[in-house]
Structure formats: structure tokens, C-alpha cells
Amino acid sequence: MNKKILSVLEFDKIKVQISRYTTTAFGEEAVKSLEPKMESQVVKKLLDETEDGMTIYRMKGGIPVPNLQDIRPHLKRLEIGALLNGLEIAQIGKVLYTTSELVRFFEELATSELSLKRVYELAEKLESIPSLSGKIRAAIEEDGRVTDEASPELRTIRHQIRRSEMSVKEQLDGLIRGKNAKYLSDAIITMRNDRYVIPVKSEYRSVFGGVVHDQSASGQTIFVEPKQVVELNNRLRQQQIAERHEIERILAELSNEIEPYRLEIMQNAYVIGQLDFINAKATFAKEVTATIPRISDERHVELKQARHPFIPKEVAVANDIVIGNEYKTIVITGPNTGGKTITLKTLGLLQLMAQSGLPITAGEESTVGIFKEIFADIGDEQSIEQNLSTFSSHMTNIVSIIDKIDQDSLVLFDELGAGTDPQEGAALAISLLDTVAASGAYVVATTHYPELKVYGYNRPSTINASMEFDVDSLSPTYKLLIGVPGRSNAFEISRRLGLDDSIINVAQQLVDGESQDLNEMIADLELRRNMAETEYLEVREQVEASEKLLGDLKNAYGYFFEEREKEMLKAKQAANQIIEEAKEESDKIVREIRKKQQHLGTSHVKEHELIQVQKDLGDLSHEDAHLKKNKVLQKVKEAQVLKPGDDVMVESYGQRGTLISTNGKGQWQVQLGILKMNLPESDLTKVKPEKTVQRDIVRVKNSEGGSRKRVESQLDLRGMRYDDAVHELSMYLDEALMSGYSSVIIVHGKGTGAIRNAVTDYLKAHRSVKSFGLAPQNMGGTGATVVEFK
Known part of the structure; x- marks a missing residue:
């Protein structure tokens, strides 16, 4: 993509802002090399990585990447056989330690089942070297100092050095106190040439003997190593030399151990840098409240509530910017300082950010396209050196753009055709827009020319837009109105500022009739749009209320049939009870009749007649015929039929359970938690399954693998x-x-x-x-x- 667009839309400022959140050299370089990509799969991959970083930032506060120095020069020195100093080894050790910490961090993330799209795959490239990392951390401190634990020899030598220093200081303390103090410029012990000395007045230089190592600028003080400590200082010096040699040996040994792992360490540093880069993008997203856009392969752009990332969220006016689906050309009109230019820059910059894998300052589910080129002619680029006017500079830029555009391009024109005669400028602007449209490119242009309002209305795949202006407050609202062309507010503004109506009336008569009609048409469109928005909000509120009412009605409808069925069931049970009692009584009477017939030896009542009477009594417990024909009631009854696996409410316990099986005698086996109980069907009421995913019912095991015999408290x-x-x-x-x-x-x-x-x-x-x-x-x-x- 051309470099000029990155400069015009200030893409580098975005990179500077993100780089502030990096902590490694590789991460900072990744930001510096950031640029828009033209391949859809590459952009999706980068956006997935950014989304992973935002997820980790939201759940864990970010990826724990500390400040790491650039270790490439150190590894290069090892490659040519050089030895590293303590600070260089410490910086390499910090990379190794960070690698181990990050491996552990991502293992814990995977264990917690946090879903990520690409970062797990990147983290798998980290190669932990715990033995080398541990040895470096034990031997070298973070500032490069070699620790006493680096080797037994070094620990012994440093112990001897401390003892020797103590002996020297004790000797010198005895010399600077008491009667000798009068010979000293100051009663202190200091160092010269790595040896302990005392400051002696120059006239008493022979009092202490020994070696003179230095003198003050005035010559009145000399720094003397008294003869009493010369031997002690010599011994101390030898121990210090031995310490230096042992440190050099330890550093050489560590350098040799690091050298075989150069490639692994370099890869770890690079991967950590990429994780740092992802973390920086996530931090940037949090700071500016950005989101991950969707990618449209058809280059349909839909930015919801888009705002420029350099304008604070509290003061920015968010706008919906849509292009590419129903129309590919937008002509924006409106007053100066109304926000036309910032709208262009917002569209262009958010496209660049998205194609670079960055989150954008727009609402959730916004969509961007993939453009191979984005061109812009924005701002006044007149050049004194090249003797170019404003119009000439614009036209020079536009000529270069026209030569390069195609169907994969997005073009942004600010004040198209401005800087010359209005009539010629408007005609030129229309011709340029036709040329761009013929190439298949997407274009957004701002203008003041009224002729382009008609152009936006008449041309296919073209739409008018404007920046809203509040005539009452005489100020722009910075709100983008798609589908409504801007109109001139000069007369209204002049009238509100106190200009005499007679002057305004004369001016209105001088305005071309077509222009006046156009302004009136636009005013009418704005009025109709505002009315439509008001009606839309009212209808939306009514629809929401209706949906709520419908939901309540459905619930009440279901509850009504459920309660009615319960009451009917109770009534039938009571009726059946009465019938059962009647049958028992009738059976008793029939038995008595039969006994009397047998006793008398006569039969005035036939046996089949007795059987028929008993059958008629039994039929009384059946349902009424009209209930069988009631389809609504039958559906409700079918829904209430119990079967294994149904969720039920056990009325006597007030708890939910699951049906397991029935014995066919009105008894059901029901699973209540971990218990299985046999319950009568009359105690069960079928209920809807819970929305949450039901866990399998399992018996809790103790640590030995058996079932708990009893529940502890x-x-x-x-x-x-x-x-x-x-x-x-x-x-x-x-x-x-x-x-x-x-x-x-x-x-x-x-x-x-x-x-x-x-x-x-x-x-x-x-x-x-x-x-x-x-x-x-x-x-x-x-x-x-x-x-x-x-």
C-alpha cells in the first residue's frame, strides 16, 4: 500500500501510541514494522491474535511479559567466539526465565479451558531450558553481579577479602583516633588506587611513613598508606585479583554453556516479542475502547458508531459509516467545520488499522473490507517551492490517484473540485466521480457544490450524505446523515444573527430558482427524516411492549390450561370415588338379591340383567364424550402424560426430579438428587426442563474410590x-x-x-x-x- 496514505491519515501516530505499551525490543520492532495487509487470511490471523490478547487482558490482566533488553548483539558475540560479561549473561538469563514463566502461564490458561484462537499455537514455540536458566539465576544477579553461590572458590575468596578489609580498617581506625588526629586533614578512611589510605596534612607526611598515593588539588593534603597496613593492603589486593580471575572463569564457563542454545534463545526472544506485541495491542484496545471488526470478502464496510481514535471518547461524536453493499459512492455535503473531513479520516484510518490487525474504535460487529490501495486527497498541499496553488496541488494529487485506482481501491476526496471557478469546479468534480465509479473503486467525497447533490441523487450506486447543522444553536452537531444531502443555512443563520428581513428577501429572489427548490427539497427531506426517526422510536417501543405482553399472555394461557386440567382431574377423582362407593353398594345389593333368589328358588330378575346394571354403573367413571372431542384439551392432556426421562415436581417435597420407570400401578420411580424414591403419580406434576445443561447424576466418590457411607458436615x-x-x-x-x-x-x-x-x-x-x-x-x-x- 502506498506510503503517502499512512502519512495523510496519521497511521504512524497509532503506532507510536501502541509502542508505549511494549516492554521488549522485539515487541517494539513489531510495532514499528506494522503496516496494512492486503490478504484476507493474513488480516484475519492478525485480528484473531489481537482478539486473543484482549481476551487474556480481560480475564488475566494481560500476558506477563517483563522489560527485556535486546539480546541479539550478545548472541552474535557468542557466535564469533567472544565471552559475555555479567550484565549480558543476566539479560539472557532473564529471557530464559521469562520463557519458563510464560510456558507455565499458558499451561494454566489451557487447564482453565480458556478458549483462544491462535496464541496457544504461538506459545507452543517457546522452548524452556530450565537447567541453564536455573544456573544463570543462581550465579548472576539481575544487574550482572556474580553471586557468592556461583562457585565454592569465589565464596571462599570473598570471605577472605571481607576479613582482610576488616583488618585494614581496624588498623587505620587506630591511627586516625586519639593523638594522631591532629596530623590529619579529616579523620576518615578513603580509597586511592584501590588501596585504603588516610588524608594527612602535607607538613606531617613523615609521621606515618608508608606510601603516598595522591594529594589534594591545593597540595595541603596527601593521601598516605601507612606502613602498618601496606602488607595487609598487598594481601587484600592479591585476593581481589584472585576474585577477578574466578569471576572471569565463571563468566567464561557460563558463556560456553549458553552458546549451544543460541538458536533456541533467539527464537524464545522473538516469540516473547510477538506476545509482547499482542499484549500491547490489547492494552491499546482497552485504553481507547476498541473492538475487533469482522472481515467482508465482498468489501462491504459497516462501521457502527465509529469515532476517530485521536479524539477522546467523551467528546467524540460517533457515526455509522456504511459503503459497499447498496452503494459504492458517497457524496457528503454540509457546512465548514461540520465534521466532513474528520469523517473521511475516520473511515480511512479505521480501515488501515483493521487491515493491520489492530482493533478499531467502533461498535461491536462492525465490518471492514480488504482494499489493496487506499488513496486520499485531503487538506491544502499547496507548494511555494513548486509554484503550485491550492487547486493545482489538489489536481496533481488527483491525477496520480486516477492513474492507479481499480476495483480494489478506496478513494477519499476532500472538497473535490475546490479552489477554482464554482461552475467549472462542479463539472470537473462530477466527471472525476464518474471516472472513479467506472473503475469500480469505492469513493467518499466531500463538497460544497449543490450540483453534486443532484449527482448523488441521480447516479446509480451513489448516495448523498451530509453533516447535520443545528440552526437554533448556530453550530454543527457533527452527526453524519446518510441519504440526506446538506443544504445551505446562510439565510437562516443571517436571520438569527439579526440581518434585516428585507435584505434576506432580496437575496432569496436573486438565488437561482432551481437552487431554492433544491434547498426546500432538502429541508423537507430533513423534516421527513426526523419524523420517521421519531415514529421509528415510538413503533419500536410499542413492539417491545407488545412482545412483552405476548410473552405474558402465553405464560398465562399455559398456566390456565394447566390449572384447569388439575381442577378437572380432582373433580374426576372425586366423582370416581363416589362411583366406586356406589358400585360397592350395588354389588352388595346384587349379592343379597341372588341369595334371596336362591333361598326362594325363583328368579324374577335375569342374570344378564344384573350384569348389565353393574356395567352401566362402571361406565359412569368414563370421561364425557365432549371432553374426548376437545382438541385443545387433548393436547394439554397429552403434554401432561408422564413418561421416563420427564422432569417433574414432587409436590410433597417441593423438589424437582426425573422419572426413571413405572410399575404400571400408578407408582413411579423418581430420581431426587442422589436418591431414588417410589412415589404415587398423583404426587407428580410434569414441568419443563431447566434451560441450563443438566449434569449427569453420579454418586460422589471418596478419596479411596468408594461411595460415601454417610454425609459429613x-x-x-x-x-x-x-x-x-x-x-x-x-x-x-x-x-x-x-x-x-x-x-x-x-x-x-x-x-x-x-x-x-x-x-x-x-x-x-x-x-x-x-x-x-x-x-x-x-x-x-x-x-x-x-x-x-x-
Whole structure:
């Protein structure tokens, strides 16, 4: 993509802003080399990485990448056989240590099942070298100093040095105190030429003997190494030389151990830099409230509530910018300082950012296209050196743009055709827009010419737009209105500023009739648009209210039939009971009649007549015929028919359960939590399945693998993973409730607080929990939670 567009739209300022969030040399270089890509798959990959970074930032506060120096020069020196100093080895060691920490970090992310699109794959390229990393950390401090633990020899030498220094200082302390103090310029011990000396007045230089190492600028003080400490200083010096040689040996040994891992360390540094770059993009997104756009392969651009990233969110006016689907050319008109130019720059810059894999300052689900070139003619580029006027400079730029555009281009024209005769400028602008449209390019142009308003109305795939202006406050609102051309507000503004109506009336008569009609048409369009927006909001509010009312009605409708069916069932059960009693009484009467007939030896009543009477009594318990024909009622009844797997409410317990099987005698086996119970069908009411995913019912196992014989009043979750702890807690609370406990204790430990937070979140949502809080000190304190049940 041409470099000029990056300068015109100030893309480099975005890069500077992001680079402030980097912490590594490779990360900073990745930002500096950032530029728009023209391949859809590459852009999607970069945006996926950025989205991963934003997810990690939101869940974990970002990827833990510390400040790392550029270690490439150090590795290059190793390649040619040179040895590294302590600081260079320390910087390499920090890269190795960071690698180990990042490997551990991403392993924990994977364990927590955080879904990422690409960063896991990038993190897999990190190669941890724990043995080398540990050795460097033990031997070299972060500032490059070699530690006493680097080798036993170094520890011994440094111990001897400390003892020798103490001996020297003790000797010199005896010399500078008491009667000798009068010979000294100051009663202190100092260093000259790496040897301990005392400041002696020059006239007493012979009092202490020894060696003179230096004198003051005035010559009145000399720095003397007294003869009493010369031998001690010599011994100390030899020990210091031995220390330096041992340090050199240790650094050489470490350098030789690092050298075989040069390529692995370089790759780790590069991958860490890429993670740092991703982290910087995520931090930038958080600071400017940016989102990840979708990519349209058809180059349909839909920026929702887009705003320029350099304008603070609190003051920026967000606009919807749409191009590419129904129209490929937008002509924006409106007053000066109304926001036309900033709208152009917002569209262009957000496109560049998205094609560079950056988040954009627009609303969720915004869409961008992939353009191979973006051109812009924005601003006054007149050149004194080249003797170019404003119009000439614009036209020179436009000529170069016309030569390069094609169907994969986005063109931004600011004040097209300005700087020359209005009539000629308008005609030239129309011709240029036709030329760009013929190439298939996408174009957004701003203008003051009224002729282009008609152009935007008449040309296919072209639409008018304008920047709204509030005549009442005499100020622009910076709101983009798609589909409405801008109109001149000169007469209205002049009238509000106090210009005499007679002058305005004369001016209006001088205006060309067509222009006056056009302004009136635009004013009418604006009025109609405002009315349509008001009506849309009212209709939307009414639709939402209607949807809510419909939902309530559906619920009430279902509840009505459910309650009616219950009442009818109760009535039928009562009727059947009466009929059963009547049948028993009739059977008794029939038996007595038969006995009397047998006793008398006569039969005035036939046997089949008795049987028919009994059958007629039995038929009384059947449903009425009209109930069988009621289709609505039959559907409700069918919905209430119980079958294995249905969710039911056990009325006597007030708890949900799941049907397992029936014995065919009105009894059902029901799963209640971990319990299975046989219950009468009359105690069960079919209910809708819960929306949440139901867990499989399993018997909770103890640490030895067997089933719990009884439920304890305390559950220990320490050492468990997050998901296992939540599952264990869920099962335990069901058992505790079934066992009749009024309160239990959940032991989660202190640690990082992750298990405690999981317990807290779960208890908040549990409907049977009355209250909970941290346990008293004698029951575990902050490492345990006491739960009270309702």
C-alpha cells in the first residue's frame, strides 16, 4: 500500500501510541514494522491474535511479559567466539526465565479451558531450558553481579577479602583516633588506587611513613598508606585479583554453556516479542475502547458508531459509516467545520488499522473490507517551492490517484473540485466521480457544490450524505446523515444573527430558482427524516411492549390450561370415588338379591340383567364424550402424560426430579438428587426442563474410590482443580440437604483464592442457601466458609 496514505491519515501516530505499551525490543520492532495487509487470511490471523490478547487482558490482566533488553548483539558475540560479561549473561538469563514463566502461564490458561484462537499455537514455540536458566539465576544477579553461590572458590575468596578489609580498617581506625588526629586533614578512611589510605596534612607526611598515593588539588593534603597496613593492603589486593580471575572463569564457563542454545534463545526472544506485541495491542484496545471488526470478502464496510481514535471518547461524536453493499459512492455535503473531513479520516484510518490487525474504535460487529490501495486527497498541499496553488496541488494529487485506482481501491476526496471557478469546479468534480465509479473503486467525497447533490441523487450506486447543522444553536452537531444531502443555512443563520428581513428577501429572489427548490427539497427531506426517526422510536417501543405482553399472555394461557386440567382431574377423582362407593353398594345389593333368589328358588330378575346394571354403573367413571372431542384439551392432556426421562415436581417435597420407570400401578420411580424414591403419580406434576445443561447424576466418590457411607458436615476442597471443586461442591450440597443438615462447613484453603472465589460464586446462585460467610478462627478462619441452609 502506498506510503503517502499512512502519512495523510496519521497511521504512524497509532503506532507510536501502541509502542508505549511494549516492554521488549522485539515487541517494539513489531510495532514499528506494522503496516496494512492486503490478504484476507493474513488480516484475519492478525485480528484473531489481537482478539486473543484482549481476551487474556480481560480475564488475566494481560500476558506477563517483563522489560527485556535486546539480546541479539550478545548472541552474535557468542557466535564469533567472544565471552559475555555479567550484565549480558543476566539479560539472557532473564529471557530464559521469562520463557519458563510464560510456558507455565499458558499451561494454566489451557487447564482453565480458556478458549483462544491462535496464541496457544504461538506459545507452543517457546522452548524452556530450565537447567541453564536455573544456573544463570543462581550465579548472576539481575544487574550482572556474580553471586557468592556461583562457585565454592569465589565464596571462599570473598570471605577472605571481607576479613582482610576488616583488618585494614581496624588498623587505620587506630591511627586516625586519639593523638594522631591532629596530623590529619579529616579523620576518615578513603580509597586511592584501590588501596585504603588516610588524608594527612602535607607538613606531617613523615609521621606515618608508608606510601603516598595522591594529594589534594591545593597540595595541603596527601593521601598516605601507612606502613602498618601496606602488607595487609598487598594481601587484600592479591585476593581481589584472585576474585577477578574466578569471576572471569565463571563468566567464561557460563558463556560456553549458553552458546549451544543460541538458536533456541533467539527464537524464545522473538516469540516473547510477538506476545509482547499482542499484549500491547490489547492494552491499546482497552485504553481507547476498541473492538475487533469482522472481515467482508465482498468489501462491504459497516462501521457502527465509529469515532476517530485521536479524539477522546467523551467528546467524540460517533457515526455509522456504511459503503459497499447498496452503494459504492458517497457524496457528503454540509457546512465548514461540520465534521466532513474528520469523517473521511475516520473511515480511512479505521480501515488501515483493521487491515493491520489492530482493533478499531467502533461498535461491536462492525465490518471492514480488504482494499489493496487506499488513496486520499485531503487538506491544502499547496507548494511555494513548486509554484503550485491550492487547486493545482489538489489536481496533481488527483491525477496520480486516477492513474492507479481499480476495483480494489478506496478513494477519499476532500472538497473535490475546490479552489477554482464554482461552475467549472462542479463539472470537473462530477466527471472525476464518474471516472472513479467506472473503475469500480469505492469513493467518499466531500463538497460544497449543490450540483453534486443532484449527482448523488441521480447516479446509480451513489448516495448523498451530509453533516447535520443545528440552526437554533448556530453550530454543527457533527452527526453524519446518510441519504440526506446538506443544504445551505446562510439565510437562516443571517436571520438569527439579526440581518434585516428585507435584505434576506432580496437575496432569496436573486438565488437561482432551481437552487431554492433544491434547498426546500432538502429541508423537507430533513423534516421527513426526523419524523420517521421519531415514529421509528415510538413503533419500536410499542413492539417491545407488545412482545412483552405476548410473552405474558402465553405464560398465562399455559398456566390456565394447566390449572384447569388439575381442577378437572380432582373433580374426576372425586366423582370416581363416589362411583366406586356406589358400585360397592350395588354389588352388595346384587349379592343379597341372588341369595334371596336362591333361598326362594325363583328368579324374577335375569342374570344378564344384573350384569348389565353393574356395567352401566362402571361406565359412569368414563370421561364425557365432549371432553374426548376437545382438541385443545387433548393436547394439554397429552403434554401432561408422564413418561421416563420427564422432569417433574414432587409436590410433597417441593423438589424437582426425573422419572426413571413405572410399575404400571400408578407408582413411579423418581430420581431426587442422589436418591431414588417410589412415589404415587398423583404426587407428580410434569414441568419443563431447566434451560441450563443438566449434569449427569453420579454418586460422589471418596478419596479411596468408594461411595460415601454417610454425609459429613464438612467438605474439604483443598488441592482440587477449579472444575472438580465446583462439581464436588454441587454433589455435596445435594447430599447435605437430603441428610437434613441445617449448616455445613466448606474447607477451601487460603492459597491463591481461586477455590474460595469458586465456592462464593456457586453459593450465591444456590437457591437452598440462606447465608454463608468465612468461618471463625477456631474453625479455619479465611480458609473455610460456613453455609446456612433455608
